[in-house]
Amino acid sequence: MTLATPLPPLVIATRESRLALWQAEHVKALLQAQGHQVQLLGMTTKGDQILDRTLSKVGGKGLFVKELEVALEEGSAHIAVHSLKDVPMDMPDGFALACVMEREDPRDAFVSPRYADLDALPQGAVVGTSSLRRQVLLQALRPDLKIEPLRGNLDTRLRKLDEGQYDAIVLAAAGLKRLGMTDRIRSIFEPTAMLPAAGQGALGIEIRTDRQDLAQALAPLVHLPTWLRVAAERAVSRGMGGSCSVPLAAHAVLDAGLMRLDAAWGDPEGILPLVQVQQTAPVSTLEQAEALGTDVARRLQAGGAKVCSNA
Numbered sequence: 001m002t003l004a005t006p007l008p009p010l011v012i013a014t015r016e017s018r019l020a021l022w023q024a025e026h027v028k029a030l031l032q033a034q035g036h037q038v039q040l041l042g043m044t045t046k047g048d049q050i051l052d053r054t055l056s057k058v059g060g061k062g063l064f065v066k067e068l069e070v071a072l073e074e075g076s077a078h079i080a081v082h083s084l085k086d087v088p089m090d091m092p093d094g095f096a097l098a099c100v101m102e103r104e105d106p107r108d109a110f111v112s113p114r115y116a117d118l119d120a121l122p123q124g125a126v127v128g129t130s131s132l133r134r135q136v137l138l139q140a141l142r143p144d145l146k147i148e149p150l151r152g153n154l155d156t157r158l159r160k161l162d163e164g165q166y167d168a169i170v171l172a173a174a175g176l177k178r179l180g181m182t183d184r185i186r187s188i189f190e191p192t193a194m195l196p197a198a199g200q201g202a203l204g205i206e207i208r209t210d211r212q213d214l215a216q217a218l219a220p221l222v223h224l225p226t227w228l229r230v231a232a233e234r235a236v237s238r239g240m241g242g243s244c245s246v247p248l249a250a251h252a253v254l255d256a257g258l259m260r261l262d263a264a265w266g267d268p269e270g271i272l273p274l275v276q277v278q279q280t281a282p283v284s285t286l287e288q289a290e291a292l293g294t295d296v297a298r299r300l301q302a303g304g305a306k307v308c309s310n311a
């Protein structure tokens with residue numbers, strides 16, 4: 001599409017980690033290919049500043065998006081690019097998810113200088129991750145492992161591994177792939193072994209709801225199959241109490257109009273057993289995807305999972 005009059009530049013609000021900048025540059029390039037002028041506005045969020053504590057203890061999701069929303073509110077930026085995994089289930093009033101882009105690998109990766117995969121780790125080995133989901137799923141696979149907190153951006157986490165603080169670390173394959181560090185991945189966990197987090201590997205673009213013109217500009221970047229999958233996954237999270245800090249996994253695949261949604265819930269107290277649910281339904285609209293996710297959340301609860309309220 002060629003535009004008769006040049007539009008003012010679109011400003012993308014982004015965090016300044018290497019991964020966030022890669023993601024913002026990716027969106028910038030795609031929008032430029034659509035004929036838009038695009039600039040980046042880099043900013044630091046609370047989630048980037050708090051590096052010494054497990055995120056679930058200091059507020060969880062939302063820590064990475066708040067400052068970007070302030071920029072949208074003030075008009076210093078027009079769109080915000082997020083890893084969907086970090087975006088709260090319900091956007092604050094006045095903000096909306098206008099675009100979900102094609103998903104990168106949603107799986108988790110095993111990274112270690114010495115060991116090829118989880119099975120190769122010796123008894124009692126130290127594995128770094130701060131995700132409650134990964135912690136619970138790893139412990140279910142290997143009760144002997146010592147799981148230690150691991151925070152910081154990707155480079156920091158890899159450095160801590162290289163310094164010998166851990167025998168292995170587990171993180172999202174998507175981040176490593178985007179930053180060209182695929183060679184650090186020793187093995188990938190299939191979702192059957194470690195079910196991914198809702199939205200993992202997918203990017204979302206947020207706008208102010210009063211800027212529907214921007215939604216139009218973003219429409220060419222939408223990847224509907226990804227949006228349907230993450231809508232179902234996020235509906236599971238919402239049904240389990242939204243953005244609070246519990247070990248929760250939700251992963252959907254879509255094949256010829258049929259969606260299969262897997263979910264797992266772990267007790268934050270570590271007492272109740274893991275609850276797992278799988279459900280399949282025809283899905284071609286966001287409403288159907290969300291209905292499937294809501295159903296799965298109900299079935300998790302029927303299986304003993306507790307809705308949380310510390311959002």
Ligand SMILES: NCc1[nH]cc(CCC(=O)O)c1CC(=O)O
Pocket residue numbers: 083084085086170171172174175199200201202203
């Ligand atoms: N919680 C931080 C975060 N948010 C998104 C990703 C990875 C990229 C993605 O899921 O799109 C990561 C790092 C990780 O979990 O290892």
